[in-house]
Amino acid sequence: MKFEDIELVNNEAIHNFELMVDGHRSFIDYQVRGEKIYLIHTEVPEALQGRGVAEALVDKAFTYIESKGLKVVPLCAYVQIFLKKHPEWNRVVA
Incomplete structure (x- = not known):
């Protein structure tokens, strides 16, 4: 499945990238605290698991975060795994 066409939504009211x-x-x-953004938890519904959705979500979130000049504090276990696979x-x- 391709996720390039699916837009990341920053739902600031509930502090979620969606x-x-x-x-x-x-x-x-x-x-968000100052210039840092703490990524706390990533969740993908069971119906979508195993399709690369979480990876696409984190990738899009990082692109957005970088564009805003923020720095990531990866508290989420999935985000930590993603960073090991994508050291760039x-x-x-x-």
Whole structure:
């Protein structure tokens, strides 16, 4: 499945980066403190698991975070695994 055409939504009211895929909402829960953004929890519905949704979500979130000049504090276990697989993104880590 291709995720390039699916837009990342920054739902600031509830501190979530969201991706809607096939009517299902995946999200990363975050908190912003100063110039740092703490990525707390990533959640993908069971219906979408194993399709690369979480990876696309984190990748899009990092692109957005970098564009805002923020630095990531990866508290989420999935985000930590993503960073091990994609060391090029260490440039956004606080």
